[in-house]
Amino acid sequence: MNKKQKTLLWRIIIAAIFFVPLYLISEEFIHIEGFPHWALIVLFLVPYLLVGHDIIRKAFQGIKNGQVFDENFLMTIATIGAIALGEYGEGVAVMLLYQVGELFQSYAVGKSRRNITELMDIRPDYANIEEDGKLVQVDPDEVEVGSIIVIQPGEKIPLDGVVVEGSSSLNTSALTGESLPRKVEEGSEVFSGSINMSGVLKVRTTTEFDESTASKILDLVENAASRKSKSENFISKFARYYTPIVCVAALVLAIVPPLVILLTSGVGTGHHALWHVWKDWILKACTFLVISCPCAVVISIPLSFFAGLGGASNQGILIKGSNYLETMSQVKTIAFDKTGTITKGNFAVTTVHKSPIDEKKLLEYAAHAEAHSSHPIARSVREAYGKYIDMNRVADLEEISGHGIVAKVDGIAVAVGNDKLMDKLGIEHEECEHVGTVLHVALDNVYSGHIVIEDEIKPNAKEAMVALKAAGVEKLVMLTGDAENVAKSVAAEVGLTDYRAQLLPADKVSCVEELLKECTGNKRLAFVGDGINDAPVLSRADIGIAMGALGSDAAIEAADVVLMDDDPKKIAKAIKISRKCINIVKQNIVFALGVKVVCLILAALGIANMWVAIIADVGVMILAVLNAIRCLFVKNL
Amino acid sequence: MKKSYKIDVDCAACAEKMEVAAKETAGVKDAVVSFMTLKMKVEFEDGADPEAVMKEVYANCKKVEDDCEIYL
Numbered sequence: 001m002n003k004k005q006k007t008l009l010w011r012i013i014i015a016a017i018f019f020v021p022l023y024l025i026s027e028e029f030i031h032i033e034g035f036p037h038w039a040l041i042v043l044f045l046v047p048y049l050l051v052g053h054d055i056i057r058k059a060f061q062g063i064k065n066g067q068v069f070d071e072n073f074l075m076t077i078a079t080i081g082a083i084a085l086g087e088y089g090e091g092v093a094v095m096l097l098y099q100v101g102e103l104f105q106s107y108a109v110g111k112s113r114r115n116i117t118e119l120m121d122i123r124p125d126y127a128n129i130e131e132d133g134k135l136v137q138v139d140p141d142e143v144e145v146g147s148i149i150v151i152q153p154g155e156k157i158p159l160d161g162v163v164v165e166g167s168s169s170l171n172t173s174a175l176t177g178e179s180l181p182r183k184v185e186e187g188s189e190v191f192s193g194s195i196n197m198s199g200v201l202k203v204r205t206t207t208e209f210d211e212s213t214a215s216k217i218l219d220l221v222e223n224a225a226s227r228k229s230k231s232e233n234f235i236s237k238f239a240r241y242y243t244p245i246v247c248v249a250a251l252v253l254a255i256v257p258p259l260v261i262l263l264t265s266g267v268g269t270g271h272h273a274l275w276h277v278w279k280d281w282i283l284k285a286c287t288f289l290v291i292s293c294p295c296a297v298v299i300s301i302p303l304s305f306f307a308g309l310g311g312a313s314n315q316g317i318l319i320k321g322s323n324y325l326e327t328m329s330q331v332k333t334i335a336f337d338k339t340g341t342i343t344k345g346n347f348a349v350t351t352v353h354k355s356p357i358d359e360k361k362l363l364e365y366a367a368h369a370e371a372h373s374s375h376p377i378a379r380s381v382r383e384a385y386g387k388y389i390d391m392n393r394v395a396d397l398e399e400i401s402g403h404g405i406v407a408k409v410d411g412i413a414v415a416v417g418n419d420k421l422m423d424k425l426g427i428e429h430e431e432c433e434h435v436g437t438v439l440h441v442a443l444d445n446v447y448s449g450h451i452v453i454e455d456e457i458k459p460n461a462k463e464a465m466v467a468l469k470a471a472g473v474e475k476l477v478m479l480t481g482d483a484e485n486v487a488k489s490v491a492a493e494v495g496l497t498d499y500r501a502q503l504l505p506a507d508k509v510s511c512v513e514e515l516l517k518e519c520t521g522n523k524r525l526a527f528v529g530d531g532i533n534d535a536p537v538l539s540r541a542d543i544g545i546a547m548g549a550l551g552s553d554a555a556i557e558a559a560d561v562v563l564m565d566d567d568p569k570k571i572a573k574a575i576k577i578s579r580k581c582i583n584i585v586k587q588n589i590v591f592a593l594g595v596k597v598v599c600l601i602l603a604a605l606g607i608a609n610m611w612v613a614i615i616a617d618v619g620v621m622i623l624a625v626l627n628a629i630r631c632l633f634v635k636n637l
Numbered sequence: 638m639k640k641s642y643k644i645d646v647d648c649a650a651c652a653e654k655m656e657v658a659a660k661e662t663a664g665v666k667d668a669v670v671s672f673m674t675l676k677m678k679v680e681f682e683d684g685a686d687p688e689a690v691m692k693e694v695y696a697n698c699k700k701v702e703d704d705c706e707i708y709l
Contacts, residue, residue: 004647058704065701070650106647113673222641225671226678236653299649306673 015047044088052095069243078289090610101618116310122193124158140209161203168199176565177316227321246292254285287603290613296592300624307631308581316564328578332523338480340530343455349384355449369407369414402504415442465495467572576637645706658697664690
């Protein structure tokens with residue numbers, strides 16, 4: 001509890017100690033002959049002002065600023081009204097219980113705020129730099145790129161970098177949600193925010209602190225809360241209109257029914273009877289005001305979203321805003337990029353076929369042609385060749401997107417690529433009976449065989465698709481630039497509902513657009529990719545999910561939802577988290593408003609009095625807040 | 638230009654009031670207050686001096702909710 005909360009707690013306790021006995025014996029006082037009535041009012045005003053003075057002050061401040069209608073105003077009018085009508089006990093009790101509710105709310109929000117920040121506790125406090133053989137602790141902000149930092153066991157890695165000395169295992173759970181430690185040795189890349197568990201590491205930094213993984217993630221999570229969802233915007237608008245409407249309704253309730261009663265039935269022509277009827281209805285109006293206080297809904301909705309975002313980020317799922325949480329819960333179609341999403345993306349050359357020349361020679365030509373390409377397939381060809389690539393032998397290199405590469409190697413025209421490239425060059429090529437990515441090679445426009453490259457399917461991919469289907473996702477479509485037979489076999493093995501093969505990068509966008517057209521009503525489409533070449537698709541989909549984003553800035557920027565590791569099961573988890581969160585928000589709206597409506601009717605009918613009103617108000621608020629906190633618990637979804 | 642400031646405020650409704658007050662300040666293009674993270678994100682108009690604008694924002698927030706704080 002902070003200082004403000006403690007002060008409020010003491011005010012509540014002291015006021016309660018004073019108020020409860022006073023309330024219990026006040027009935028007796030009234031019957032004591034000669035006991036002055038004003039003394040009773042003064043006695044009640046002591047706990048009232050002690051516990052409620054700030055509310056009254058804020059209400060007046062609101063009036064002064066032209067923002068009359070807020071909950072302070074509601075409470076002030078209702079309690080002053082009750083006291084003025086001689087219901088001292090009720091007036092004080094309402095203020096007292098209202099403050100109990102406020103205290104609880106402030107405590108619960110503060111507590112969950114702390115819990116959530118603890119979950120995301122990846123901010124490093126210091127970096128160790130070696131100076132004259134001694135370790136000096138410095139602010140990570142001051143470490144320049146390329147410095148050598150030392151990380152001892154148990155310490156947090158302050159900056160991204162490459163290990164230059166030592167080996168250890170790292171706990172990356174705060175970043176990825178993955179509890180298995182990651183082994184690192186000389187040459188491995190390490191990310192800030194992970195914790196060094198066993199050995200001493202010397203790391204050469206590759207980023208400044210502001211650009212490091214830890215800073216980026218923290219930044220993203222902090223900004224997430226400022227992207228408000230539709231329900232949050234709805235509630236703030238709602239509160240803006242709701243309170244004035246309720247006040248007017250209360251005013252009507254205080255004036256119209258008694259007038260009608262008086263005029264129609266002419267009950268009691270005496271002053272006493274008239275006052276009695278009127279008092280009765282004004283009290284009903286005050287009760288009405290107490291019930292209508294909107295705090296339960298106003299606080300529980302942002303709290304639910306915040307807890308949901310916090311819980312998700314603890315699982316290595318970064319969601320960039322509550323609006324995305326909302327969209328995510330409605331996802332019915334998911335389009336996947338194949339490489340890096342469903343498959344591991346570490347291609348390996350498995351065979352070389354139908355080559356009239358020596359296989360090794362064929363690989364040599366292919367590897368030289370692919371020398372500059374960063375495509376994983378090119379990398380695998382170079383790895384299969386395994387020897388030094390002499391760039392002096394290569395000339396006129398041209399990469400044709402979605403097709404392949406043409407170049408001159410040792411003066412021979414080499415074309416390496418897929419069926420489309422061969423068709424384009426007018427070279428007849430042979431089909432391969434193997435399932436895999438086929439890379440045709442033509443030398444001087446003569447077909448010279450093909451290289452078969454295979455990619456491993458991720459071990460979790462199949463389970464992930466089952467989980468997605470169980471979560472109610474109707475269509476699972478894979479988009480790939482790969483050949484038809486590869487796409488078909490992967491789709492069948494993993495359990496996808498559909499696939500589109502042989503797509504050029506630009507085709508993926510139109511494919512997603514086509515799928516978007518099929519999403520009618522509240523159905524939403526998500527695209528999952530590794531964020532490297534698919535930024536346009538990620539932004540075109542209703543929601544873009546990037547996987548394996550740890551260390552990839554491009555993915556973090558382009559996507560709406562970022563999965564830090566590359567486990568496809570996290571997609572289903574993200575959907576379940578969003579559903580849980582949205583359900584809790586809906587429950588709270590329906591529950592809080594439902595109880596209010598029932599109580600309002602009861603109050604207007606005269607069945608519910610002020611006691612019922614305040615207990616309903618505070619009770620609903622407490623239950624709604626507790627329910628909202630459930631959003632934080634998403635580990636076992 | 639966008640800047641983020643740490644704030645302190647007691648209730649969600651008060652944070653909402655601060656947001657409205659900040660938005661209405663001259664030189665502020667847009668402002669978002671997150672009660673959960675206790676952060677105020679302000680986007681300034683082109684050519685506005687953030688420091689001077691933030692003083693105004695602070696004064697306006699204090700007017701509607703004197704129990705608030707912006708750490709400039």
